[in-house]
Amino acid sequence: MDVILLTCVEAAVATPNYETYGVLYNWSAVMTEGICPSGWHVPTDVEWQTLEISIGMSESDAASTGWRGTDEGYQMKSTSGWSNNGNGSNLSGFTGLPGGYYDSGGFDSSGDFGHWWTSSNLGTISIRRFLSSDSNEIFRGNLSHIYGFSARCVRD
Numbered sequence: 001m002d003v004i005l006l007t008c009v010e011a012a013v014a015t016p017n018y019e020t021y022g023v024l025y026n027w028s029a030v031m032t033e034g035i036c037p038s039g040w041h042v043p044t045d046v047e048w049q050t051l052e053i054s055i056g057m058s059e060s061d062a063a064s065t066g067w068r069g070t071d072e073g074y075q076m077k078s079t080s081g082w083s084n085n086g087n088g089s090n091l092s093g094f095t096g097l098p099g100g101y102y103d104s105g106g107f108d109s110s111g112d113f114g115h116w117w118t119s120s121n122l123g124t125i126s127i128r129r130f131l132s133s134d135s136n137e138i139f140r141g142n143l144s145h146i147y148g149f150s151a152r153c154v155r156d
Helices: 005-006 009-013 028-034 046-056 058-061 072-076
Strands: 066-068 099-102 105-110 113-121 125-132 137-146
Touching: 046 058, 046 113, 046 125, 046 137, 072 105, 072 125, 072 137
Parallel strands: none
Antiparallel strands: 066 137, 099 105, 113 125, 125 137
């Protein structure tokens, strides 16, 4: 399956990982396919920072890039499903699942990584969040729009 096909939500729902992890969207699909119900939206980078600060991350860490925080990633990860005993506590209520990612080579790293798009666009790249089974921190960085990641919706 080519990444370009994943601009269609129906095509993404037909992928093998859908039952366990939900849809992995490329950024174009996140922004154009109406994945959020009425009254909801894909959070901006600033809204993600607000969540991170609310569960204990310092403002300076929240504004930086790379691996940040102390145990905020642990608080955001689901209590099961992560490889290498990398489960979290889900104290945040986020229930982050390790859906991995999708690129032109197919699905990769399910069980190891969870990636989420923000709606913050930087041209041909966008800001994302990344949790790993091997870390209790949260990664903040940018990546090309072609990858398939998870997305969350927040109430307007």
